Amino acid sequence: xxxxxxxxxxxxxxAPEERGDAPVSVSVIVPxxxxxxxxxxxxxxxxxxxxxxGRSFExxxxxxxxxxxxxxxxxxxxxxxxxxxxxxxxxxxxxxTLLKVAAAHARAEIVVxxxxxxxxxxxxxxxxxxxxxxxxxxxxARRWPRRDSWIxxxxxxxxxxxxxxxxxxxxxDIACGVRAMxxxxxxxxxxxxxxxxxxxxxxxxEGYRVVEVNAPQHRGxxxxxxxxxxxxxxxxxxxxxxxxxxxxxDKPLRFFGLIGSxxxxxxxxxxxxxxxxxVGGEGIADRPVLLLGVLLVVLGVQAIALGLVGEIVVYLxxxxxxxxxxxxxxxxGKPER
Amino acid sequence: MTDQDRNRxxxxxxxxxxxxxxxxxxxxxxxxxxxxEEENVRPLVSAIRDALAYTDSWELLLVDDGSTDATVxxxxxxxxxxxxxxxxxxxxxxGQTAAMQAGFDHARGxxxxxxxxxxxxxxADIPRLVARLEEGFDxxxxxxxxxxxxxxxxxxxxxxANRLIARVTGIPIRDNGCSLKAYRRELLDxxxxxxxxxxxxxxxxxxxxxxxxxxxxVRHHPRRHxxxxxxxxxxxxxxxxxxxxxTIQEVRERPLQLFGVGALGACLCGIASAIAAVVAHxxxxxxxxxxxxxxxxSLLWFGLAFYLLMLGLIAEASLKEELxxxxxxxxxxxxxxGK
Numbered sequence: 001x002x003x004x005x006x007x008x009x010x011x012x013x014x015a016p017e018e019r020g021d022a023p024v025s026v027s028v029i030v031p032x033x034x035x036x037x038x039x040x041x042x043x044x045x046x047x048x049x050x051x052x053x054g055r056s057f058e059x060x061x062x063x064x065x066x067x068x069x070x071x072x073x074x075x076x077x078x079x080x081x082x083x084x085x086x087x088x089x090x091x092x093x094x095x096x097t098l099l100k101v102a103a104a105h106a107r108a109e110i111v112v113x114x115x116x117x118x119x120x121x122x123x124x125x126x127x128x129x130x131x132x133x134x135x136x137x138x139x140x141a142r143r144w145p146r147r148d149s150w151i152x153x154x155x156x157x158x159x160x161x162x163x164x165x166x167x168x169x170x171x172x173d174i175a176c177g178v179r180a181m182x183x184x185x186x187x188x189x190x191x192x193x194x195x196x197x198x199x200x201x202x203x204x205x206e207g208y209r210v211v212e213v214n215a216p217q218h219r220g221x222x223x224x225x226x227x228x229x230x231x232x233x234x235x236x237x238x239x240x241x242x243x244x245x246x247x248x249x250d251k252p253l254r255f256f257g258l259i260g261s262x263x264x265x266x267x268x269x270x271x272x273x274x275x276x277x278x279v280g281g282e283g284i285a286d287r288p289v290l291l292l293g294v295l296l297v298v299l300g301v302q303a304i305a306l307g308l309v310g311e312i313v314v315y316l317x318x319x320x321x322x323x324x325x326x327x328x329x330x331x332x333g334k335p336e337r
Numbered sequence: 338m339t340d341q342d343r344n345r346x347x348x349x350x351x352x353x354x355x356x357x358x359x360x361x362x363x364x365x366x367x368x369x370x371x372x373x374e375e376e377n378v379r380p381l382v383s384a385i386r387d388a389l390a391y392t393d394s395w396e397l398l399l400v401d402d403g404s405t406d407a408t409v410x411x412x413x414x415x416x417x418x419x420x421x422x423x424x425x426x427x428x429x430x431x432g433q434t435a436a437m438q439a440g441f442d443h444a445r446g447x448x449x450x451x452x453x454x455x456x457x458x459x460x461a462d463i464p465r466l467v468a469r470l471e472e473g474f475d476x477x478x479x480x481x482x483x484x485x486x487x488x489x490x491x492x493x494x495x496x497x498a499n500r501l502i503a504r505v506t507g508i509p510i511r512d513n514g515c516s517l518k519a520y521r522r523e524l525l526d527x528x529x530x531x532x533x534x535x536x537x538x539x540x541x542x543x544x545x546x547x548x549x550x551x552x553x554x555v556r557h558h559p560r561r562h563x564x565x566x567x568x569x570x571x572x573x574x575x576x577x578x579x580x581x582x583x584t585i586q587e588v589r590e591r592p593l594q595l596f597g598v599g600a601l602g603a604c605l606c607g608i609a610s611a612i613a614a615v616v617a618h619x620x621x622x623x624x625x626x627x628x629x630x631x632x633x634x635s636l637l638w639f640g641l642a643f644y645l646l647m648l649g650l651i652a653e654a655s656l657k658e659e660l661x662x663x664x665x666x667x668x669x670x671x672x673x674x675g676k
Contacts, residue, residue: 015611105597129514207403207428251532285617285630293609294634298641301603304580305645306594310653311581312592316659318529324435329443 024056024083026129027106027183029113031098031196032067036116037220040073043084046122053126056109058083058292061116062098065091096196103186111186115177117220119143124215128180137208138183140171140200141178141215148217149224160249166243169199171212174200178215187272188325198242205246250323252310260303267296356374363421364394364447365438368440370433371454373414376562378411382422388460397422399454403430423562433516434535440523448521452555457485458517459556466519466553475524475548478539479511479555486559486660496522505583510552513539517555524548536575537582544586547670589659596649600642607638 024318027089028046030039050057063086071086078084089101103111110132112125120141131139146153158172164170181203189202198212248255270293278284309332371440377460384398389395399412401424409426416422425439437451446469452458462479469477486492493516503509513536520528527546534541542548588595614631 104554205429231565251578251581253577253581254574257580258573283621285613288630290630291637294637298603298637301599301641302644305599308580308584309592309648309655311584312589312652313655314531315585315589316655317583318531319663321529321531322429323531324439326439327426327428329426330349330413330424 009228024058024108025110026050026055026057026059026180027102027108027111028059028125029099029102029106029111030061030116031095032061032063032070032097032116033092033098033112036067037118038073039116040072040077042114042116042118043074043077043082043292045118046125047082049126055126055129056083058085060085060087060102060106062087062102064089064093064098072332094193094196095277096191096193096199098201099186099196100191103183109183110180111183112180113177113186118218119178119221120215120246121218124178124213125180127215127224128178128213129145131211131213132180132182135209136211138174138179138200138203138210140210140212141176142171142173142212143176143217143221144172144214146217148222152225155225159239162239163198163201163242164314165218166239167204167246169201169204171200171210173212174198176215193296195245198238201242201246207327250281250314250321251309252314253304255311256303256307260300260307262300263296264300264302267298270296289325297330344367348435352395362447363527364392365389365398365461365463366396366398366440366444366446366449367463368398368400368437368444368449368451369454369599370400370402370436370440370451371404371408372430372436373404373406373408374454374562375404375407375411377454377456378408378415378588380561381454381460382412382415383420384420384456385460385463388463391464395421396444396446398440398444399424400436401426402432402436403427434530434533435523437535441520441528441530444525445524447521447522450527451516451518451520453516453605455560455564457558458515459558462517463519466517466555468518469551469553470521472529473549475521475546476539476542476550476552477519478509478510478512478552479515479517479551480552481515481557482554494572502537502579503541505579506537506586508540508543508550510539510550512552513537515555517556532581533574533578534582537578540582540586543654545589589630590656592652592656593649596645596652600645600649603638603645607635607642610638 016313028050030042032039037062047057047059059082060072061071061084065088068088071088074084074086078086085105087102087105090099099113108130112128120143124141128139128141146156150163156175160172160174177197179200185203185208186199189199191199191204195202204210229273244255270289273283274287274290274293284290367389369381369385371381372383378399382399386396399422401409401412406459411485412422416424423443425443427436427439432538440451441449448470450463450466451472452460452463458479466477466479470605484495485522486495495512499511499513503511504512516535518538524546528548529540530538530541539548539550543550584595610631614628614635617631618628
């Protein structure tokens, strides 16, 4: 299988029959991006409960260039008649892109995203799919009961407490990555780059119904995870980015303006106090606090100016954006068009 | 219709709303955003029906902004009974601006009237608004005579805000908070609302779409059912939005000018500080530490000036991508001469 240069938007509107031949009830998407275990073992383990439940399914392995060789044994499976497909994307663009590309090519209307390493026991899949069939837009697996070390659990708590504050969402295991969802939802969500991890939060923001389903943690997932300081710093930046993206993308001045006026006002207060002292006859040339006052004013003006540029950009893009999402329209049983 | 059709961006949705069979297109669309108004839906619909009895060519769009009560069920029941009523259900509570924009995108009438869903506006005013619009305006705003709201939390802040908005934007509208307004379809095609800009519709319409605007007094009733969804806390937000609107009004096509003026101001402060530094150095500085403060201040100001200029250039670059494409579609209001 050679490299698939994929154009997501066009594939996204393709009818099921154009995406492949026979429709299946569920497409399992495995993005092979950062870390991967044996893909064939993964396939055998996770396809078993689906087969047992009598479902028709396909497995899509989407690989970044470095992972092409990992998919070679999967291609052998495909030749042996197993329902697996390998999509090799042209360049490394992160897990989110892999998911979106795979969704565009999936034959089923329900997709399951499955990391290329084991998170939960395979029996969880049929339950997740059932929840989507019952009306949820996204069903997230939550590794519960957790059987790994307390260090992991504390890290997890802290991250989710932060996220809960920022996004106003009560989720417990956003890092799990095993989720069932409607294909359309995955295609519609405004996620990119590293944001796949936070996909459920964006879905909630768009008004989709997101449910958590407890799933037993996989034996292979039980280990102590302590990362380098860089990873923790990145997660912190993620949360900051999330805060901005979820709340202020269409009103940047609310964010920068608030910060900026804080700086500006405190700077102004310092300068006014100094001015009063100066008028009272005290010299200010030897007062470093003057530097502080001016610095605060400068920072305030900078933040506000940046917010204004943001507003201009948002205004420019307004005609091509849709500031809402519809669930349905009704007009006396008559179709819209 | 699939979900994807429904959620196509904006222009497509608008085209599908406005297009279609010309015979089914009503003369008037009434757009009412509703959010948890289960007690008000029925009386609202019957009041609108009564008020529009003089014509048959109208439609009512109830835009549900993520209600959690029986509002949608009631509205859809009414839509079942009356083909002229349509319900548009948003996926969550997006706020009034998005709800109104959803209504505009799906309204098919040549004239669109918006009003609140809480019965404080009186549908009986609609014919007067429409009549005024037909005298040659693009937007007719209602202003509430004898407003029936709490004085401290609603009327006084609103009075101050309206004065300020009129002053800053230069559009002398007495009551920006009144939802009862009538629009021409052609204006709505050029107006794109987002964030919380519904409070600034007249200013945005005049500045970005060249609308001819007027206002007439409308009736206002005290709230009968349900709770008001606003409070005092929005003051800061409104102030920041006002800065946004002013920026869009003034400099949306030449941001470098705005940032240039800022940079000039910063430069002047920097020069003044530099002079102060020289004077201080020549006249009284005796310790080394003293020689740092004024030069430092001066450098900070020059740094700001530089930063603002760079930012202005970025803003210009973002315009260059978008505007030339859009300006070709600027409507010509009148052509004189020729053949």
